[in-house]
Amino acid sequence: MFTLTHTDGAARRGVLQTAHGAIETPVFMPVGTQGAVKALTTQHLDEIGASIILGNTYHLMLRPGDDLIARRGGLHKFIGWNKPILTDSGGYQVFSLAERRKINENGVEFRSHLDGSPYLLTPERAVDIQANLGADIAMVLDECPALPSTAEVIEASLELTFRWARRCRVQFLKKKGPDPVPQQQFGIVQGGTFLELRRKSAELTVSIGFEGYAIGGLSVGEPSETMYEVVSQTTSCLPANQPRYLMGVGTPLDIIEAVARGVDMFDCVLPTRNARNGQLLTSEGAINIKNAQYAEDDGPADPACGCYTCSNFSRAYLRHLYMAGEMTGGTLNTLHNLSFYLDTMRRIREAISFGRFEEFRQGFHQTFTRRALIS
Ligand SMILES: [Zn+2]
Numbered sequence: 001m002f003t004l005t006h007t008d009g010a011a012r013r014g015v016l017q018t019a020h021g022a023i024e025t026p027v028f029m030p031v032g033t034q035g036a037v038k039a040l041t042t043q044h045l046d047e048i049g050a051s052i053i054l055g056n057t058y059h060l061m062l063r064p065g066d067d068l069i070a071r072r073g074g075l076h077k078f079i080g081w082n083k084p085i086l087t088d089s090g091g092y093q094v095f096s097l098a099e100r101r102k103i104n105e106n107g108v109e110f111r112s113h114l115d116g117s118p119y120l121l122t123p124e125r126a127v128d129i130q131a132n133l134g135a136d137i138a139m140v141l142d143e144c145p146a147l148p149s150t151a152e153v154i155e156a157s158l159e160l161t162f163r164w165a166r167r168c169r170v171q172f173l174k175k176k177g178p179d180p181v182p183q184q185q186f187g188i189v190q191g192g193t194f195l196e197l198r199r200k201s202a203e204l205t206v207s208i209g210f211e212g213y214a215i216g217g218l219s220v221g222e223p224s225e226t227m228y229e230v231v232s233q234t235t236s237c238l239p240a241n242q243p244r245y246l247m248g249v250g251t252p253l254d255i256i257e258a259v260a261r262g263v264d265m266f267d268c269v270l271p272t273r274n275a276r277n278g279q280l281l282t283s284e285g286a287i288n289i290k291n292a293q294y295a296e297d298d299g300p301a302d303p304a305c306g307c308y309t310c311s312n313f314s315r316a317y318l319r320h321l322y323m324a325g326e327m328t329g330g331t332l333n334t335l336h337n338l339s340f341y342l343d344t345m346r347r348i349r350e351a352i353s354f355g356r357f358e359e360f361r362q363g364f365h366q367t368f369t370r371r372a373l374i375s
Contacts (some may be wrong), residue, residue, distance in 0.1 A: 001184065001213060002243045006353050009236070012260040013352040014216030016212075016243050018022060018084040018136035019182065021051070025243060025264040028255065028341045028349050029054045029086060031272060034063075035079045038272055039330040040338075042081040048307065048339045049346075052136070054083040054267045057129055061119070061135045062112050066132040067356065074134030079359055086267075087135035088247075089188075091125040091169075092216075095144040103143065105160070123167040126209050127185075131175050135183060140168040142188040147220050154192040158201040161190050164210075184211035186245060192217060193226050195233045202237035212243035215263070219249045228257050235262035252281065252344055252368060256361050259348055271341045275333035278322045286313075289333070294319040307339035308332075 006013040016023045029360070030037045030045065032053045036043060045053060055075055059099070060066060072078045094101065098110035107122030130138035141164050145157040152157055165187050172185045187210040191197035203362075205213060206261045216235050218227050231246060238244055245265035246258050255266050271281060278290045282302035287294070300310035301318060309318070309332040321329030344364075351360035 002241065004241065008352045008355050008357040009260065011259050011348075011352050011357045012262060012264060013349050014243070014264060016042045016264075018052075018184065020082060020084045020136050020325040024085055024349060026255075026259045026345055026352075027051060027265050028345045029265065029267040030338055030341075031056075031267055031269045032079070032085075033269075034059050035069075035075060036366060037334070037338075039276065039327070039334040042079060043370075044331075044335060045081070045338075046083075048335060049342050050083070050338070052086060053081065055085055055087045055133065055135065056093060057087050057090035057126065057133070058097065060087075060133060061090060061121075061129050062114055066129040068125060070132040070134075074132075076134060084136040085133075086137040086245075086265075087130045087133055087139065089139040090121055090129065090143050091126070091141045092248075094121055103160075105163070107141070107164075108143075123164040124171040125221070127168050127175065131183065137184045137212070138172070138190055139186050140165045140210075142216055144190075144217060145192070147192060147217070147222075149157040151192075151194050151197065153189070154194055154197055155200075156352055158190045158197060158204070161188065162204040165210075166208055167207055167211070169367050179254065186210050186212040186243075187249070188214045188216040189234050189238075190217045191230075193222055193230055195230065198230055198234050199237050201233055206237070206239060210242075210264075212245060213238050214245040214247050216247045218246065219254070219268075224254065224257070227254070231258050231263060232261045238262075252341070253365065255344070256348065256364055259352075260357070260361060271337035272334050275337040276330045278329075278333065279337075280318075280333060281337050283340075283367060289315060289319045289322050291319075301333075301336050302340065305336065305340060305343070307336050309336040309339075 001017045004014040014025045029052050030050050033056045069078050094110050097113045100111045102109040109120050126141035142161040143157045187205040188203045191201040243264045246263045280287050280301045283304040293313040297315035351357045
């Protein structure tokens with residue numbers, strides 16, 4: 001279901017077929033936590049060229065509930081989006097948001113952060129929920145250990161993740177429908193920042209056999225150089241002809257560096273969250289629209305951007321909306337930031353096609369500064 005069309009060094013361009021259409025990679029997936037990319041409609045997402053979005057299993061299972069969504073015909077129908085959707089397994093949020101967690105071999109017991117009600121998330125249940133949601137790409141349940149941890153703790157954790165992944169695969173194959181392009185399931189490589197443990201986790205996960213592989217547990221406070229090293233190590237242990245997804249990453253520079261190391265798929269709340277906080281990502285770096293210097297600035301957010309926001313509105317207006325607390329400000333800022341990300345991905349794919357990725361990467365580093373980024 002994944003075809004590599006071009007390679008340029010370790011960078012790859014490809015096409016991933018799903019039940020709701022094809023995705024060109026490298027791809028950025030806007031995050032639609034509660035079944036909505038905050039501040040946008042699915043029509044906006046279509047217009048800015050999003051080819052796949054992400055939904056969060058943890059949030060949707062608590063509210064409104066995956067059974068309720070299944071009764072409405074699945075997540076695509078419920079949210080009015082007929083392109084691909086990837087759902088996470090819920091694990092990451094259980095480990096970061098839920099209360100009174102108890103992990104054992106069977107799964108993780110926790111209490112909802114909304115009303116304290118008890119839940120049990122097992123590997124099988126994570127598969128069933130994502131089947132109820134009707135995701136095109138489903139993720140296995142993995143344990144996300146607190147970092148930093150010792151090598152012993154991380155190794156025990158990746159072994160548990162492996163046993164959970166095996167159970168997820170069994171359940172997935174049991175439920176697999178007759179569609180010509182059915183749901184796909186990705187395994188997740190853990191291992192913290194220990195290169196040897198990353199290799200071990202990659203080998204174990206690949207031995208189960210999935211449609212694609214994700215790299216989890218990064219961008220959690222480690223230095224960028226460490227993350228890049230772990231990504232290089234992990235991609236070198238993954239099959240070349242299957243998609244690779246770096247979970248929760250990241251800044252535009254992190255994405256470019258991961259593409260240079262053979263990653264195909266990305267998601268991150270940074271462009272949408274920062275937009276709502278008044279931070280606009282531009283070809284020259286990030287700007288904070290709340291700064292007084294933009295009060296009478298008639299220029300667009302980013303002179304190099306052709307999005308709806310940049311084509312129609314000034315920095316002065318965007319600053320006014322932000323200062324006045326107008327929701328439209330969040331919408332216009334989000335449209336721009338996501339357009340910037342999706343345009344960057346388009347330029348990355350183009351550069352790979354023409355064998356000019358290295359040139360693009362150098363140029364991007366020169367013009368984009370991470371100085372003002374809130375990540
Ligand atoms: Zn723009």
